Amino acid sequence: MGTLVEMKNIRKEFPGVVALDSVSFDVKAGEVHLLLGENGAGKSTLMKILSGIYTPTQGTIVVNGEEFSELTPKKSKELGISIIYQELSVVNELSIAENMFVGKLPVKKWLNLIPVVDRAAYMKKAEEAARRVGLKKPVTTLVEDLSISEKQMVEIAKALVEDSKLLVMDEPTSSLTDEETQNLLKIIRELRESGIGIVYISHKMKELREIGDRVTILKDGTTVATKDMSEIHSEDEIISMMVGRQLQRTFFGEKDVVYEPENILFKAEDIRRKDGKTKGVSFELYRGEVLGVAGLVGAGRTELMNVIFAGESYESGKIYLDGKEIKIGTPYTSIKNGIAMITENRRETGIFPNFGIKENLVLVSRLLRSKWGGFYGTIQGKQEEQLAEKERAEMQVKCASLSQLITELSGGNQQKVIVGKWMAANAKMIIFDEPTKGIDIGTKTEMYRIMRTLAGQGVGVIMISSEMPELLGICDRIMVMNQGQKKGILDKSEVTEELILQTATM
Numbered sequence: 001m002g003t004l005v006e007m008k009n010i011r012k013e014f015p016g017v018v019a020l021d022s023v024s025f026d027v028k029a030g031e032v033h034l035l036l037g038e039n040g041a042g043k044s045t046l047m048k049i050l051s052g053i054y055t056p057t058q059g060t061i062v063v064n065g066e067e068f069s070e071l072t073p074k075k076s077k078e079l080g081i082s083i084i085y086q087e088l089s090v091v092n093e094l095s096i097a098e099n100m101f102v103g104k105l106p107v108k109k110w111l112n113l114i115p116v117v118d119r120a121a122y123m124k125k126a127e128e129a130a131r132r133v134g135l136k137k138p139v140t141t142l143v144e145d146l147s148i149s150e151k152q153m154v155e156i157a158k159a160l161v162e163d164s165k166l167l168v169m170d171e172p173t174s175s176l177t178d179e180e181t182q183n184l185l186k187i188i189r190e191l192r193e194s195g196i197g198i199v200y201i202s203h204k205m206k207e208l209r210e211i212g213d214r215v216t217i218l219k220d221g222t223t224v225a226t227k228d229m230s231e232i233h234s235e236d237e238i239i240s241m242m243v244g245r246q247l248q249r250t251f252f253g254e255k256d257v258v259y260e261p262e263n264i265l266f267k268a269e270d271i272r273r274k275d276g277k278t279k280g281v282s283f284e285l286y287r288g289e290v291l292g293v294a295g296l297v298g299a300g301r302t303e304l305m306n307v308i309f310a311g312e313s314y315e316s317g318k319i320y321l322d323g324k325e326i327k328i329g330t331p332y333t334s335i336k337n338g339i340a341m342i343t344e345n346r347r348e349t350g351i352f353p354n355f356g357i358k359e360n361l362v363l364v365s366r367l368l369r370s371k372w373g374g375f376y377g378t379i380q381g382k383q384e385e386q387l388a389e390k391e392r393a394e395m396q397v398k399c400a401s402l403s404q405l406i407t408e409l410s411g412g413n414q415q416k417v418i419v420g421k422w423m424a425a426n427a428k429m430i431i432f433d434e435p436t437k438g439i440d441i442g443t444k445t446e447m448y449r450i451m452r453t454l455a456g457q458g459v460g461v462i463m464i465s466s467e468m469p470e471l472l473g474i475c476d477r478i479m480v481m482n483q484g485q486k487k488g489i490l491d492k493s494e495v496t497e498e499l500i501l502q503t504a505t506m
Contacts, residue, residue, distance in 0.1 A: 004029050005061070005062070007025045010059035011059055020045055021221045022059075022222070029196070033212075033214050035200070035215075040220075044170070051071070051076050063081070089155070093142065093144065104162075135150060135153040148180075166198075173207060205239070217242055257286050265286060265321065266320065266339075267319065269318045271308065274313045280317075283489065287458045287459075290461040290462075291460075294500050339431075340425065344433040352406070353406065358385065415443070432462065480503040482503075
Protein backbone atom coordinates (compact mmCIF):
# COMPACT_ATOMS: atom_id res chain seq x y z
CA MET A 1 0.00 0.00 0.00
CA GLY A 2 1.29 3.46 -0.92
CA THR A 3 1.59 6.23 1.63
CA LEU A 4 -1.09 8.91 1.23
CA VAL A 5 0.10 11.35 3.88
CA GLU A 6 3.22 11.63 5.99
CA MET A 7 3.66 14.19 8.77
CA LYS A 8 7.31 14.57 9.79
CA ASN A 9 8.61 15.94 13.10
CA ILE A 10 5.60 18.18 13.67
CA ARG A 11 5.93 20.75 16.46
CA LYS A 12 3.18 23.14 17.47
CA GLU A 13 3.56 25.85 20.09
CA PHE A 14 0.82 27.98 21.60
CA PRO A 15 1.58 30.81 24.07
CA GLY A 16 3.05 29.05 27.10
CA VAL A 17 2.23 25.55 25.81
CA VAL A 18 3.95 23.02 23.55
CA ALA A 19 1.01 21.08 22.13
CA LEU A 20 3.06 18.81 19.84
CA ASP A 21 6.76 18.01 20.06
CA SER A 22 8.42 16.24 17.11
CA VAL A 23 5.43 14.04 16.25
CA SER A 24 5.59 11.89 13.09
CA PHE A 25 2.54 10.16 11.65
CA ASP A 26 1.62 8.57 8.33
CA VAL A 27 -1.43 7.00 6.68
CA LYS A 28 -1.41 4.45 3.86
CA ALA A 29 -4.01 3.88 1.18
CA GLY A 30 -6.55 1.26 2.20
CA GLU A 31 -5.77 1.23 5.93
CA VAL A 32 -7.46 2.31 9.14
CA HIS A 33 -4.85 4.03 11.29
CA LEU A 34 -6.02 4.50 14.87
CA LEU A 35 -4.92 7.73 16.58
CA LEU A 36 -5.28 7.39 20.34
CA GLY A 37 -4.40 9.28 23.49
CA GLU A 38 -5.91 11.01 26.48
CA ASN A 39 -7.74 14.30 26.00
CA GLY A 40 -5.04 16.92 25.64
CA ALA A 41 -2.54 14.44 24.17
CA GLY A 42 -2.41 16.38 20.88
CA LYS A 43 -4.64 14.31 18.57
CA SER A 44 -6.95 17.15 17.54
CA THR A 45 -4.05 19.59 17.15
CA LEU A 46 -2.27 17.17 14.82
CA MET A 47 -5.39 16.71 12.70
CA LYS A 48 -6.06 20.48 12.62
CA ILE A 49 -2.57 20.93 11.17
CA LEU A 50 -3.39 18.28 8.56
CA SER A 51 -6.66 20.07 7.68
CA GLY A 52 -4.96 23.46 7.46
CA ILE A 53 -6.65 25.05 10.46
CA TYR A 54 -3.35 25.32 12.37
CA THR A 55 0.08 26.11 11.00
CA PRO A 56 2.89 23.94 12.44
CA THR A 57 5.69 25.73 14.27
CA GLN A 58 8.06 23.35 12.51
CA GLY A 59 7.96 20.11 10.56
CA THR A 60 6.73 19.08 7.11
CA ILE A 61 3.68 17.41 5.57
CA VAL A 62 4.03 15.16 2.53
CA VAL A 63 0.86 14.46 0.51
CA ASN A 64 1.04 12.24 -2.57
CA GLY A 65 4.80 12.80 -2.67
CA GLU A 66 4.55 16.62 -2.55
CA GLU A 67 6.10 18.35 0.46
CA PHE A 68 4.49 21.27 2.33
CA SER A 69 5.58 23.36 5.31
CA GLU A 70 1.91 24.16 5.97
CA LEU A 71 -1.55 23.64 4.49
CA THR A 72 -4.65 25.79 4.22
CA PRO A 73 -8.19 24.39 4.59
CA LYS A 74 -8.70 24.94 0.85
CA LYS A 75 -5.43 23.23 -0.10
CA SER A 76 -6.12 20.32 2.26
CA LYS A 77 -9.50 19.75 0.57
CA GLU A 78 -7.90 19.95 -2.88
CA LEU A 79 -5.41 17.27 -1.82
CA GLY A 80 -8.29 14.92 -0.93
CA ILE A 81 -8.25 15.27 2.88
CA SER A 82 -11.61 15.40 4.71
CA ILE A 83 -12.27 15.54 8.45
CA ILE A 84 -15.52 14.54 10.14
CA TYR A 85 -15.55 16.14 13.57
CA GLN A 86 -17.38 14.85 16.63
CA GLU A 87 -19.70 17.86 16.39
CA LEU A 88 -21.23 17.29 12.96
CA SER A 89 -21.24 20.21 10.51
CA VAL A 90 -24.38 19.36 8.55
CA VAL A 91 -26.97 22.09 7.92
CA ASN A 92 -30.33 20.91 9.26
CA GLU A 93 -32.39 23.23 7.06
CA LEU A 94 -30.92 21.81 3.83
CA SER A 95 -31.60 18.49 2.13
CA ILE A 96 -29.19 15.55 2.12
CA ALA A 97 -28.11 16.35 -1.45
CA GLU A 98 -27.71 20.08 -0.75
CA ASN A 99 -25.53 19.30 2.28
CA MET A 100 -23.21 17.22 0.11
CA PHE A 101 -22.71 20.13 -2.31
CA VAL A 102 -22.67 23.17 -0.02
CA GLY A 103 -20.38 25.75 -1.65
CA LYS A 104 -19.69 23.60 -4.69
CA LEU A 105 -22.96 23.21 -6.60
CA PRO A 106 -22.31 22.25 -10.24
CA VAL A 107 -23.48 24.74 -12.85
CA LYS A 108 -24.43 24.61 -16.50
CA LYS A 109 -25.17 27.28 -19.10
CA TRP A 110 -28.85 27.92 -19.84
CA LEU A 111 -29.25 28.77 -23.52
CA ASN A 112 -25.43 28.64 -23.58
CA LEU A 113 -25.46 32.01 -21.86
CA ILE A 114 -26.69 32.10 -18.26
CA PRO A 115 -25.04 29.93 -15.59
CA VAL A 116 -27.60 28.00 -13.54
CA VAL A 117 -27.32 25.19 -10.98
CA ASP A 118 -27.16 21.78 -12.63
CA ARG A 119 -29.64 20.07 -10.30
CA ALA A 120 -29.73 16.83 -12.28
CA ALA A 121 -25.95 16.45 -12.04
CA TYR A 122 -25.67 16.98 -8.29
CA MET A 123 -28.74 14.87 -7.52
CA LYS A 124 -27.24 11.96 -9.47
CA LYS A 125 -23.89 12.23 -7.65
CA ALA A 126 -25.67 12.61 -4.30
CA GLU A 127 -27.72 9.46 -4.89
CA GLU A 128 -24.58 7.49 -5.80
CA ALA A 129 -22.77 8.66 -2.65
CA ALA A 130 -25.80 7.99 -0.44
CA ARG A 131 -26.11 4.48 -1.84
CA ARG A 132 -22.39 3.87 -1.26
CA VAL A 133 -22.67 4.64 2.46
CA GLY A 134 -25.95 2.78 2.89
CA LEU A 135 -28.15 5.85 3.42
CA LYS A 136 -31.67 4.72 2.50
CA LYS A 137 -33.56 8.03 2.84
CA PRO A 138 -34.31 10.00 -0.37
CA VAL A 139 -31.61 12.64 -0.94
CA THR A 140 -34.36 15.29 -0.98
CA THR A 141 -35.01 14.62 2.74
CA LEU A 142 -34.21 17.53 5.07
CA VAL A 143 -31.27 16.71 7.34
CA GLU A 144 -33.23 17.85 10.39
CA ASP A 145 -35.45 14.78 9.87
CA LEU A 146 -32.50 12.36 10.11
CA SER A 147 -31.13 10.45 13.10
CA ILE A 148 -27.62 11.12 14.38
CA SER A 149 -26.27 8.03 12.59
CA GLU A 150 -27.88 9.12 9.31
CA LYS A 151 -26.34 12.58 9.68
CA GLN A 152 -22.99 10.84 10.14
CA MET A 153 -23.59 9.02 6.85
CA VAL A 154 -24.28 12.37 5.16
CA GLU A 155 -20.91 13.64 6.39
CA ILE A 156 -19.16 10.57 4.95
CA ALA A 157 -21.08 10.87 1.68
CA LYS A 158 -20.04 14.53 1.51
CA ALA A 159 -16.40 13.43 1.65
CA LEU A 160 -17.00 10.89 -1.11
CA VAL A 161 -18.48 13.42 -3.56
CA GLU A 162 -15.35 15.50 -2.92
CA ASP A 163 -13.34 12.46 -4.05
CA SER A 164 -11.47 12.35 -0.73
CA LYS A 165 -8.50 10.00 -0.50
CA LEU A 166 -8.04 10.40 3.25
CA LEU A 167 -10.89 10.52 5.76
CA VAL A 168 -10.36 11.54 9.40
CA MET A 169 -13.10 10.43 11.82
CA ASP A 170 -13.08 12.03 15.27
CA GLU A 171 -15.17 10.03 17.79
CA PRO A 172 -17.66 8.95 15.10
CA THR A 173 -19.62 6.55 17.34
CA SER A 174 -19.92 8.69 20.48
CA SER A 175 -23.66 9.30 19.89
CA LEU A 176 -24.56 6.03 18.16
CA THR A 177 -26.31 2.91 19.42
CA ASP A 178 -24.60 -0.47 19.17
CA GLU A 179 -26.53 -1.31 16.00
CA GLU A 180 -25.69 2.05 14.40
CA THR A 181 -22.05 1.63 15.41
CA GLN A 182 -21.83 -1.76 13.71
CA ASN A 183 -23.33 -0.26 10.54
CA LEU A 184 -20.75 2.54 10.58
CA LEU A 185 -17.90 0.08 11.07
CA LYS A 186 -19.21 -1.89 8.07
CA ILE A 187 -19.09 1.29 5.96
CA ILE A 188 -15.53 1.98 7.14
CA ARG A 189 -14.44 -1.52 6.09
CA GLU A 190 -15.94 -0.98 2.64
CA LEU A 191 -14.19 2.39 2.28
CA ARG A 192 -10.90 0.75 3.29
CA GLU A 193 -11.41 -1.93 0.66
CA SER A 194 -11.86 0.79 -1.97
CA GLY A 195 -8.40 2.19 -1.13
CA ILE A 196 -9.40 5.16 1.03
CA GLY A 197 -7.11 5.82 3.99
CA ILE A 198 -8.85 6.44 7.31
CA VAL A 199 -7.63 8.04 10.52
CA TYR A 200 -9.89 6.84 13.32
CA ILE A 201 -9.94 8.64 16.69
CA SER A 202 -11.93 6.94 19.44
CA HIS A 203 -11.96 6.22 23.16
CA LYS A 204 -14.11 3.12 22.78
CA MET A 205 -11.69 0.25 23.19
CA LYS A 206 -14.15 -2.35 21.90
CA GLU A 207 -14.19 -0.89 18.37
CA LEU A 208 -10.45 -0.57 17.86
CA ARG A 209 -9.51 -4.17 17.22
CA GLU A 210 -12.51 -4.64 14.93
CA ILE A 211 -11.29 -2.17 12.30
CA GLY A 212 -7.75 -0.98 13.14
CA ASP A 213 -4.70 -1.92 11.04
CA ARG A 214 -2.14 0.24 12.87
CA VAL A 215 -2.24 2.39 15.98
CA THR A 216 -0.34 5.53 17.00
CA ILE A 217 -0.56 6.60 20.63
CA LEU A 218 0.17 10.17 21.74
CA LYS A 219 0.79 11.41 25.27
CA ASP A 220 1.48 15.00 26.30
CA GLY A 221 2.16 16.01 22.70
CA THR A 222 4.72 13.30 21.97
CA THR A 223 4.55 9.92 20.24
CA VAL A 224 4.52 6.96 22.63
CA ALA A 225 4.42 4.27 19.93
CA THR A 226 3.21 3.28 16.47
CA LYS A 227 2.40 -0.42 16.16
CA ASP A 228 0.51 -2.90 14.02
CA MET A 229 -2.66 -3.96 15.81
CA SER A 230 -1.45 -7.57 15.54
CA GLU A 231 1.28 -6.61 18.04
CA ILE A 232 -1.29 -5.39 20.60
CA HIS A 233 -2.43 -8.22 22.85
CA SER A 234 -4.97 -6.52 25.13
CA GLU A 235 -6.93 -3.32 25.78
CA ASP A 236 -4.93 -2.83 28.98
CA GLU A 237 -1.74 -2.58 26.91
CA ILE A 238 -3.22 0.33 24.94
CA ILE A 239 -4.59 2.01 28.07
CA SER A 240 -1.29 1.80 29.96
CA MET A 241 0.53 3.41 27.00
CA MET A 242 -2.11 6.17 26.83
CA VAL A 243 -2.11 7.08 30.52
CA GLY A 244 1.36 5.88 31.52
CA ARG A 245 0.04 3.69 34.31
CA GLN A 246 -2.28 0.81 35.05
CA LEU A 247 -5.82 1.94 35.84
CA GLN A 248 -7.86 0.81 38.78
CA ARG A 249 -11.01 -0.71 37.26
CA THR A 250 -13.18 -0.77 40.41
CA PHE A 251 -15.17 2.40 40.96
CA PHE A 252 -17.65 1.55 43.73
CA GLY A 253 -17.52 3.81 46.73
CA GLU A 254 -16.80 2.34 50.13
CA LYS A 255 -19.69 4.06 51.87
CA ASP A 256 -23.05 2.25 51.83
CA VAL A 257 -26.15 4.33 51.21
CA VAL A 258 -28.76 4.42 53.97
CA TYR A 259 -32.07 3.56 52.29
CA GLU A 260 -34.39 5.01 54.92
CA PRO A 261 -37.19 7.57 54.42
CA GLU A 262 -35.36 10.19 56.47
CA ASN A 263 -32.35 9.93 54.10
CA ILE A 264 -34.29 10.78 50.94
CA LEU A 265 -32.70 13.85 49.35
CA PHE A 266 -34.85 14.19 46.25
CA LYS A 267 -38.20 12.78 45.22
CA ALA A 268 -40.08 12.94 41.91
CA GLU A 269 -43.78 12.12 41.73
CA ASP A 270 -45.69 11.27 38.54
CA ILE A 271 -43.62 13.44 36.18
CA ARG A 272 -45.34 13.87 32.80
CA ARG A 273 -44.41 15.82 29.69
CA LYS A 274 -46.83 17.42 27.23
CA ASP A 275 -45.07 15.65 24.33
CA GLY A 276 -45.54 12.23 25.97
CA LYS A 277 -41.82 11.49 26.23
CA THR A 278 -42.18 11.06 30.00
CA LYS A 279 -45.25 9.23 31.25
CA GLY A 280 -45.79 9.37 35.00
CA VAL A 281 -42.28 8.65 36.33
CA SER A 282 -41.70 8.56 40.08
CA PHE A 283 -38.44 7.84 41.91
CA GLU A 284 -36.33 8.77 44.94
CA LEU A 285 -32.66 9.76 45.24
CA TYR A 286 -30.93 9.26 48.59
CA ARG A 287 -28.16 11.36 50.14
CA GLY A 288 -24.78 9.99 49.13
CA GLU A 289 -26.24 7.85 46.34
CA VAL A 290 -25.19 7.52 42.71
CA LEU A 291 -28.37 6.58 40.86
CA GLY A 292 -27.86 5.37 37.30
CA VAL A 293 -30.46 5.83 34.57
CA ALA A 294 -30.37 3.22 31.79
CA GLY A 295 -32.46 2.58 28.71
CA LEU A 296 -32.35 2.17 24.96
CA VAL A 297 -32.54 5.08 22.50
CA GLY A 298 -35.90 6.85 22.89
CA ALA A 299 -36.37 5.66 26.47
CA GLY A 300 -36.92 9.23 27.69
CA ARG A 301 -33.97 9.44 30.10
CA THR A 302 -32.72 12.90 29.10
CA GLU A 303 -36.27 14.13 28.57
CA LEU A 304 -37.13 13.21 32.17
CA MET A 305 -34.16 15.13 33.57
CA ASN A 306 -34.83 18.12 31.30
CA VAL A 307 -38.35 18.52 32.68
CA ILE A 308 -37.05 18.20 36.27
CA PHE A 309 -34.20 20.69 35.83
CA ALA A 310 -35.60 23.10 33.26
CA GLY A 311 -39.36 22.54 33.15
CA GLU A 312 -39.09 21.45 29.50
CA SER A 313 -42.52 20.46 28.12
CA TYR A 314 -43.81 20.19 31.73
CA GLU A 315 -47.40 18.98 32.06
CA SER A 316 -47.79 17.65 35.61
CA GLY A 317 -46.00 16.11 38.56
CA LYS A 318 -44.14 17.24 41.66
CA ILE A 319 -40.54 17.28 42.90
CA TYR A 320 -39.22 17.57 46.47
CA LEU A 321 -35.75 18.45 47.76
CA ASP A 322 -34.97 17.88 51.45
CA GLY A 323 -38.69 17.18 51.96
CA LYS A 324 -39.73 20.57 50.58
CA GLU A 325 -41.72 20.84 47.35
CA ILE A 326 -39.84 22.70 44.61
CA LYS A 327 -41.68 24.38 41.78
CA ILE A 328 -40.78 22.89 38.40
CA GLY A 329 -39.90 25.95 36.35
CA THR A 330 -36.62 27.15 34.86
CA PRO A 331 -32.92 26.26 35.25
CA TYR A 332 -32.60 29.37 37.42
CA THR A 333 -35.19 27.98 39.85
CA SER A 334 -33.33 24.67 40.04
CA ILE A 335 -29.94 26.33 40.51
CA LYS A 336 -31.26 28.51 43.32
CA ASN A 337 -32.55 25.37 45.07
CA GLY A 338 -29.27 23.45 44.69
CA ILE A 339 -30.11 21.23 41.68
CA ALA A 340 -27.48 21.07 38.93
CA MET A 341 -27.37 19.41 35.52
CA ILE A 342 -24.38 18.60 33.32
CA THR A 343 -25.84 18.17 29.85
CA GLU A 344 -24.80 15.66 27.20
CA ASN A 345 -23.97 18.31 24.62
CA ARG A 346 -21.33 20.31 26.45
CA ARG A 347 -20.43 22.45 23.44
CA GLU A 348 -23.99 23.76 22.92
CA THR A 349 -25.44 23.78 26.43
CA GLY A 350 -22.59 23.14 28.86
CA ILE A 351 -20.09 25.95 28.29
CA PHE A 352 -19.99 29.65 27.46
CA PRO A 353 -17.71 29.43 24.40
CA ASN A 354 -16.87 33.14 24.22
CA PHE A 355 -15.70 33.24 27.86
CA GLY A 356 -12.50 32.20 29.53
CA ILE A 357 -12.03 29.32 31.96
CA LYS A 358 -12.41 31.55 35.03
CA GLU A 359 -15.75 32.98 33.89
CA ASN A 360 -17.07 29.50 33.13
CA LEU A 361 -16.03 28.29 36.59
CA VAL A 362 -17.61 31.13 38.59
CA LEU A 363 -20.75 32.06 36.61
CA VAL A 364 -23.08 29.71 38.50
CA SER A 365 -21.84 30.82 41.93
CA ARG A 366 -22.27 34.42 40.74
CA LEU A 367 -25.82 33.56 39.67
CA LEU A 368 -26.54 32.22 43.16
CA ARG A 369 -25.76 35.69 44.57
CA SER A 370 -28.03 37.36 42.03
CA LYS A 371 -31.53 38.75 42.52
CA TRP A 372 -34.61 39.34 40.38
CA GLY A 373 -34.34 36.07 38.46
CA GLY A 374 -30.66 36.55 37.70
CA PHE A 375 -30.92 40.07 36.27
CA TYR A 376 -29.06 41.73 39.12
CA GLY A 377 -25.95 40.56 40.93
CA THR A 378 -22.42 41.47 41.95
CA ILE A 379 -18.99 40.54 40.62
CA GLN A 380 -16.47 39.84 43.34
CA GLY A 381 -13.20 39.86 41.40
CA LYS A 382 -10.67 38.70 43.99
CA GLN A 383 -12.91 36.07 45.58
CA GLU A 384 -13.91 34.72 42.17
CA GLU A 385 -10.27 34.48 41.09
CA GLN A 386 -9.48 32.44 44.22
CA LEU A 387 -12.55 30.25 43.73
CA ALA A 388 -11.71 29.58 40.07
CA GLU A 389 -8.11 28.66 40.91
CA LYS A 390 -9.30 26.34 43.69
CA GLU A 391 -11.64 24.47 41.35
CA ARG A 392 -9.06 24.38 38.54
CA ALA A 393 -6.56 22.76 40.89
CA GLU A 394 -9.08 20.30 42.38
CA MET A 395 -10.34 19.28 38.95
CA GLN A 396 -6.78 19.15 37.56
CA VAL A 397 -7.69 21.21 34.49
CA LYS A 398 -4.77 21.45 32.07
CA CYS A 399 -4.57 25.02 30.75
CA ALA A 400 -2.13 27.85 30.11
CA SER A 401 -4.05 30.28 32.36
CA LEU A 402 -7.54 30.91 33.74
CA SER A 403 -8.05 33.62 31.12
CA GLN A 404 -7.64 31.09 28.29
CA LEU A 405 -10.80 30.56 26.22
CA ILE A 406 -12.58 27.37 27.25
CA THR A 407 -12.93 26.35 23.59
CA GLU A 408 -9.14 26.00 23.44
CA LEU A 409 -9.28 23.13 25.93
CA SER A 410 -9.65 19.45 25.08
CA GLY A 411 -13.08 17.83 25.52
CA GLY A 412 -12.04 16.16 28.76
CA ASN A 413 -10.75 19.41 30.26
CA GLN A 414 -13.92 21.23 29.20
CA GLN A 415 -15.91 18.57 31.03
CA LYS A 416 -13.78 19.12 34.15
CA VAL A 417 -14.53 22.86 34.02
CA ILE A 418 -18.27 22.14 33.72
CA VAL A 419 -18.17 19.87 36.77
CA GLY A 420 -16.02 22.43 38.60
CA LYS A 421 -18.57 25.23 38.17
CA TRP A 422 -21.22 23.13 39.94
CA MET A 423 -18.83 22.09 42.70
CA ALA A 424 -18.04 25.79 43.21
CA ALA A 425 -21.79 26.39 43.62
CA ASN A 426 -22.13 23.69 46.32
CA ALA A 427 -24.99 21.90 44.56
CA LYS A 428 -26.98 19.41 46.68
CA MET A 429 -27.88 17.23 43.69
CA ILE A 430 -26.11 16.89 40.34
CA ILE A 431 -27.51 15.24 37.21
CA PHE A 432 -24.78 13.93 34.86
CA ASP A 433 -26.08 13.22 31.33
CA GLU A 434 -23.58 10.99 29.45
CA PRO A 435 -20.67 12.55 31.42
CA THR A 436 -17.94 10.42 29.80
CA LYS A 437 -19.06 10.87 26.19
CA GLY A 438 -16.04 11.59 24.00
CA ILE A 439 -13.44 11.67 26.79
CA ASP A 440 -10.46 9.40 27.29
CA ILE A 441 -10.13 6.48 29.71
CA GLY A 442 -7.97 8.46 32.15
CA THR A 443 -10.42 11.36 32.36
CA LYS A 444 -13.29 8.87 32.62
CA THR A 445 -11.65 7.38 35.70
CA GLU A 446 -11.25 10.88 37.15
CA MET A 447 -14.94 11.59 36.45
CA TYR A 448 -15.94 8.40 38.28
CA ARG A 449 -13.77 9.42 41.25
CA ILE A 450 -15.40 12.86 41.32
CA MET A 451 -18.91 11.39 41.34
CA ARG A 452 -18.06 8.98 44.14
CA THR A 453 -16.36 11.79 46.08
CA LEU A 454 -19.46 13.97 45.74
CA ALA A 455 -21.64 11.08 46.92
CA GLY A 456 -19.30 10.56 49.87
CA GLN A 457 -19.93 14.19 50.84
CA GLY A 458 -23.69 13.58 50.88
CA VAL A 459 -24.46 15.00 47.43
CA GLY A 460 -27.09 13.11 45.42
CA VAL A 461 -25.80 12.07 41.98
CA ILE A 462 -27.87 10.94 39.00
CA MET A 463 -25.96 9.53 36.02
CA ILE A 464 -27.54 8.87 32.62
CA SER A 465 -25.30 6.60 30.59
CA SER A 466 -25.48 4.35 27.53
CA GLU A 467 -22.34 2.51 28.67
CA MET A 468 -23.54 -0.38 30.79
CA PRO A 469 -20.09 -1.28 32.18
CA GLU A 470 -19.79 2.16 33.79
CA LEU A 471 -23.32 2.00 35.17
CA LEU A 472 -22.46 -1.34 36.74
CA GLY A 473 -19.14 -0.02 38.00
CA ILE A 474 -20.16 3.20 39.70
CA CYS A 475 -23.87 3.20 40.54
CA ASP A 476 -25.56 2.12 43.78
CA ARG A 477 -28.89 1.56 42.01
CA ILE A 478 -29.94 1.73 38.36
CA MET A 479 -33.33 3.00 37.20
CA VAL A 480 -34.28 1.44 33.86
CA MET A 481 -36.59 3.28 31.46
CA ASN A 482 -38.42 2.39 28.27
CA GLN A 483 -40.60 4.66 26.11
CA GLY A 484 -40.94 7.31 28.78
CA GLN A 485 -41.79 4.95 31.64
CA LYS A 486 -39.86 3.62 34.62
CA LYS A 487 -39.59 -0.15 34.24
CA GLY A 488 -37.77 -0.84 37.49
CA ILE A 489 -34.94 0.10 39.84
CA LEU A 490 -32.16 -2.49 40.23
CA ASP A 491 -29.75 -2.73 43.17
CA LYS A 492 -25.99 -3.05 42.55
CA SER A 493 -25.98 -6.42 44.32
CA GLU A 494 -28.27 -8.00 41.71
CA VAL A 495 -27.78 -6.04 38.50
CA THR A 496 -26.16 -7.43 35.32
CA GLU A 497 -26.04 -6.20 31.72
CA GLU A 498 -28.51 -8.92 30.76
CA LEU A 499 -30.96 -7.86 33.49
CA ILE A 500 -30.75 -4.22 32.39
CA LEU A 501 -31.55 -5.16 28.80
CA GLN A 502 -34.39 -7.46 29.86
CA THR A 503 -35.90 -4.69 31.98
CA ALA A 504 -35.38 -2.07 29.24
CA THR A 505 -37.39 -4.11 26.75
CA MET A 506 -40.31 -4.99 29.06
